[in-house]
Amino acid sequence: MQSANTLLKKIARSSVLPFAAQHGMKKDFFPLSRTLSLSLCMKQDNSCSPSDKIDLDEWKKVMKSGLQEVSETVSEHKELSTLAGARELLEMWKLAGRSVPENITEEQLKNFIECPSKSAQKKYLKFLYLKELYKKNDKRKMIEKRERKMEEQEEESKLDNNKRNSFIYFRANSMDKACNWRVAQSMIFGQSLVFDMSYEKDMSFREVTNTVRQIVLSESFNRRSADPFHIYFCNLKEDSLYQKEFIKHYREAWDRLLVTATDQCYTEVFPKDKLIYLTADSPKVMKTFDHDKIYIIGSMVDKSIKTGVSLARAKRLGLETAALPLEKYLLWSSGAKNLTLDQMMHILLTLKDTGDWKKALEFVPKRKHSGFVNKPVHELKKTLSLINTLKLGKRQEEIRNQFAKNYSKKLTQK
Amino acid sequence: IQPPEKPLQSEEWNRLRESFSSPEIFEDVMLNSMINCNSPIDVAKSLLTHVAKSRGDIAYSLLVKYLALCVQQGKTSEILDMYDIMKVRFKVLESGAYNLLIRGLSNSDQWRMALTLLEEIKKIMTPSRTSYESCIKAASRHQEMNLAFELYHEMLDKDLAPTLDALQAFFDYNRGIKSAELQKKLFGILFYLRDNQIYPHKTFMQSIKLWFESIPGGNWRGHLTNIEDSGQCPVCNHQLEDSELTEEEYNNLRERIIRDVIHGTDTFRKTSPQEFEAFQTFVENRLPFDIVIDGLNVSHMKQRQKQCENLFNAINCLAKGNARLLVLGRKHMLINSSNWRKELMKEMQDKAEFFFAENISEDDPFLLYATLRSGKHCKFVTRDFLRDHKACLSDSTTQHLFRKWQRGHQIAFYSSLKTMFLSFFIQQPALRYDCVVQTTGDTWHIPYKSIFEEKYSYQVPRKWLCIQQKG
Numbered sequence: 001m002q003s004a005n006t007l008l009k010k011i012a013r014s015s016v017l018p019f020a021a022q023h024g025m026k027k028d029f030f031p032l033s034r035t036l037s038l039s040l041c042m043k044q045d046n047s048c049s050p051s052d053k054i055d056l057d058e059w060k061k062v063m064k065s066g067l068q069e070v071s072e073t074v075s076e077h078k079e080l081s082t083l084a085g086a087r088e089l090l091e092m093w094k095l096a097g098r099s100v101p102e103n104i105t106e107e108q109l110k111n112f113i114e115c116p117s118k119s120a121q122k123k124y125l126k127f128l129y130l131k132e133l134y135k136k137n138d139k140r141k142m143i144e145k146r147e148r149k150m151e152e153q154e155e156e157s158k159l160d161n162n163k164r165n166s167f168i169y170f171r172a173n174s175m176d177k178a179c180n181w182r183v184a185q186s187m188i189f190g191q192s193l194v195f196d197m198s199y200e201k202d203m204s205f206r207e208v209t210n211t212v213r214q215i216v217l218s219e220s221f222n223r224r225s226a227d228p229f230h231i232y233f234c235n236l237k238e239d240s241l242y243q244k245e246f247i248k249h250y251r252e253a254w255d256r257l258l259v260t261a262t263d264q265c266y267t268e269v270f271p272k273d274k275l276i277y278l279t280a281d282s283p284k285v286m287k288t289f290d291h292d293k294i295y296i297i298g299s300m301v302d303k304s305i306k307t308g309v310s311l312a313r314a315k316r317l318g319l320e321t322a323a324l325p326l327e328k329y330l331l332w333s334s335g336a337k338n339l340t341l342d343q344m345m346h347i348l349l350t351l352k353d354t355g356d357w358k359k360a361l362e363f364v365p366k367r368k369h370s371g372f373v374n375k376p377v378h379e380l381k382k383t384l385s386l387i388n389t390l391k392l393g394k395r396q397e398e399i400r401n402q403f404a405k406n407y408s409k410k411l412t413q414k
Numbered sequence: 415i416q417p418p419e420k421p422l423q424s425e426e427w428n429r430l431r432e433s434f435s436s437p438e439i440f441e442d443v444m445l446n447s448m449i450n451c452n453s454p455i456d457v458a459k460s461l462l463t464h465v466a467k468s469r470g471d472i473a474y475s476l477l478v479k480y481l482a483l484c485v486q487q488g489k490t491s492e493i494l495d496m497y498d499i500m501k502v503r504f505k506v507l508e509s510g511a512y513n514l515l516i517r518g519l520s521n522s523d524q525w526r527m528a529l530t531l532l533e534e535i536k537k538i539m540t541p542s543r544t545s546y547e548s549c550i551k552a553a554s555r556h557q558e559m560n561l562a563f564e565l566y567h568e569m570l571d572k573d574l575a576p577t578l579d580a581l582q583a584f585f586d587y588n589r590g591i592k593s594a595e596l597q598k599k600l601f602g603i604l605f606y607l608r609d610n611q612i613y614p615h616k617t618f619m620q621s622i623k624l625w626f627e628s629i630p631g632g633n634w635r636g637h638l639t640n641i642e643d644s645g646q647c648p649v650c651n652h653q654l655e656d657s658e659l660t661e662e663e664y665n666n667l668r669e670r671i672i673r674d675v676i677h678g679t680d681t682f683r684k685t686s687p688q689e690f691e692a693f694q695t696f697v698e699n700r701l702p703f704d705i706v707i708d709g710l711n712v713s714h715m716k717q718r719q720k721q722c723e724n725l726f727n728a729i730n731c732l733a734k735g736n737a738r739l740l741v742l743g744r745k746h747m748l749i750n751s752s753n754w755r756k757e758l759m760k761e762m763q764d765k766a767e768f769f770f771a772e773n774i775s776e777d778d779p780f781l782l783y784a785t786l787r788s789g790k791h792c793k794f795v796t797r798d799f800l801r802d803h804k805a806c807l808s809d810s811t812t813q814h815l816f817r818k819w820q821r822g823h824q825i826a827f828y829s830s831l832k833t834m835f836l837s838f839f840i841q842q843p844a845l846r847y848d849c850v851v852q853t854t855g856d857t858w859h860i861p862y863k864s865i866f867e868e869k870y871s872y873q874v875p876r877k878w879l880c881i882q883q884k885g
Contacts, residue, residue: 056421056459059466063499085506085538092508095474097442118540202679283774311774312682 218345282321421460485518645847657822708796709743739766
């Protein structure tokens with residue numbers, strides 16, 4: 001019976017169906033009844049011929065054409081493995097216009113399956129999609145740039161400029177050497193700066209990779225600065241995720257890097273009273289940069305805002321803490337007060353060189369504040385609240401009274 | 415863009431397409447706006463025909479959009495056709511198309527196919543709760559109650575929260591049936607509401623009421639009412655369950671507060687082990703307290719008054735009737751300043767016990783601990799909603815316990831401007847009864863919310879459905 005059904009289905013699909021579908025007639029799920037209604041429809045077909053009207057269901061014919069071959073392969077529907085199934089699903093999502101990457105590796109696919117929830121899956125896919133997009137854009141720009149360069153070179157080749165080319169090359173190389181020389185010197189005589197690498201278990205995989213990226217940036221800024229720090233990576237365990245990510249970034253250069261990496265804690269390396277832990281949660285605000293102290297930065301990217309993690313670490317070890325005086329110098333508007341590691345590095349390097357807070361805090365992202373404060377903050381707040389109350393029209397009299405009082409005070413003082 | 419009102423010829427579509435600013439996405443944008451305007455499907459069909467003719471194929475995204483339009487208008491035969499086409503073209507479909515197909519088919523006489531589709535989805539992912547909702551509704555509508563309950567339990571097994579509409583369907587389609595087994599199952603749903611502290615909305619409440627009243631020979635009668643502060647139902651004079659936690663729940667909550675809120679991942683984040691130990695011995699030596707006060711929170715009650723005066727007023731207000739008070743503060747309160755005057759602090763310390771935490775410690779965990787340690791009669795005063803501490807608790811059952819305990823034990827002060835000179839504070843009393851679905855066998859009390867009422871997570875509805883059985 002079943003085989004007869006499938007046979008019927010095939011016949012119906014291959015020959016008559018496109019005809020019938022043309023009229024959008026109602027079909028049933030069961031193939032047997034379908035053939036019945038087909039014949040009914042055929043009769044109708046004779047009665048009216050929509051020749052000059054638009055054939056509204058023609059597209060179905062197109063979609064169903066060439067079905068025979070396809071349907072046969074599909075009919076051997078075998079169970080898909082989860083991995084292949086996921087790949088299939090992603091393919092469909094791509095067709096449906098969702099943010100899904102073009103290519104996905106086996107490893108990424110596994111990560112995708114292991115996501116704990118649907119929204120996590122969605123987020124992960126979007127992340128991969130955007131990453132792919134940026135990469136593609138970068139590549140395109142690179143090619144454009146190369147082409148432009150080639151054109152320029154062709155133009156320049158008319159002139160004789162072999163010398164200039166070799167000159168640029170020479171300069172870059174010697175710059176490198178000079179930088180390395182300065183860093184090597186700082187490793188003997190320079191001020192130390194500690195990155196505390198003990199936050200691995202407080203972070204997700206992506207947060208760790210972001211952290212390492214930021215540290216790599218910081219290290220390169222430091223290397224190129226006039227008076228670099230001697231960088232310490234403390235609590236860096238062998239075979240930790242941090243370490244693996246570092247090696248991914250630096251490759252063989254990791255062993256030649258002019259930093260001190262150790263699995264010891266900073267309290268074992270330095271005297272405790274010289275250490276200051278920098279954390280945005282600290283109740284103490286940094287006033288000046290102290291050249292005799294050793295500052296510690298927590299190597300942590302904290303996307304989910306876990307407050308007090310680094311402060312807890314400092315409390316446990318009984319270390320002094322400090323926060324940057326962001327409120328004092330900047331009119332903070334939005335965003336968290338924790339800055340990225342490379343921003344911290346810029347700020348500390350500038351402070352070290354100049355001691356100028358204004359210059360140093362230029363590196364705080366502009367979107368987070370609305371400019372520098374030129375008066376003491378409490379005064380500013382006072383005028384701000386005055387403006388607000390005036391705007392709201394509340395308690396106007398009170399303010400007027402206060403004003404009058406102050407004014408008369410001033411008069412009497414004179 | 416505005417979709418046309420009548421089906422267009424290919425040439426006309428071409429013309430429209432060229433006039434559109436970005437022709438490459440013309441069809442997608444057009445179909446989207448057709449969905450928005452609920453255009454007749456013939457118009458969409460003519461567009462698809464045009465696409466098929468000019469390109470020989472139709473993109474999947476367009477098919478899904480057309481399907482959405484069909485579902486929106488309940489065109490069952492079209493939906494079936496679409497399923498055939500898509501099934502042959504593609505090995506598997508993705509969640510969007512499946513959801514649409516299930517929604518469309520469950521409303522038709524082909525509803526069983528929706529169930530087959532649901533099975534198909536399960537092979538590649540977890541179906542969405544709305545897909546389940548559609549299937550449950552369809553099964554209930556066709557009196558396949560066993561099937562509907564099977565789906566419902568499957569959802570619970572998969573940790574999917576059933577939608578209120580799906581639950582409502584059970585009550586809507588079982589009216590007038592006398593069956594002990596069915597009754598038990600529907601009571602099970604009411605217990606699900608109770609356990610998860612879910613409040614039905616008004617129409618759902620009506621369904622419940624009608625179902626109860628329809629049970630032949632059940633003699634159930636429902637009334638809408640408001641429960642008084644005393645916790646007595648004005649309709650049946652029944653006293654609602656009080657908000658006290660059981661001994662086990664209480665101990666459980668206390669353990670979890672210590673473990674998750676105070677210690678968490680690192681005790682140093684909120685306090686330090688030494689400080690917490692000192693606090694514990696402090697509390698043990700002076701137990702039990704009647705009211706624990708968050709000193710800093712209370713002291714900010716009125717902006718215009720000095721902070722210590724605010725606290726002083728609150729303590730005076732609460733100290734009546736020889737209640738034992740504990741005030742939690744921070745060390746900086748002890749330094750003589752304009753806000754914290756030394757004489758006043760001295761006077762307060764005669765009336766209440768004080769504990770001063772470090773300036774960088776959090777005082778709320780201490781507040782919770784001291785209150786829970788003092789016993790069930792002890793209340794606490796703060797205007798803080800304690801959301802962040804609730805969030806520290808790791809599972810939803812404990813969070814529900816916390817909310818329940820908080821409702822019963824938190825006193826909040828609000829200063830009112832009008833009565834400023836008469837009384838200093840308006841006291842919001844802790845609720846004496848528990849606001850959950852509850853039963854005594856021959857009565858049911860079900861809190862509900864009106865649909866448009868905005869309700870915060872810490873608020874509870876004040877409207878109730880009282881159902882009683884007249885023997």
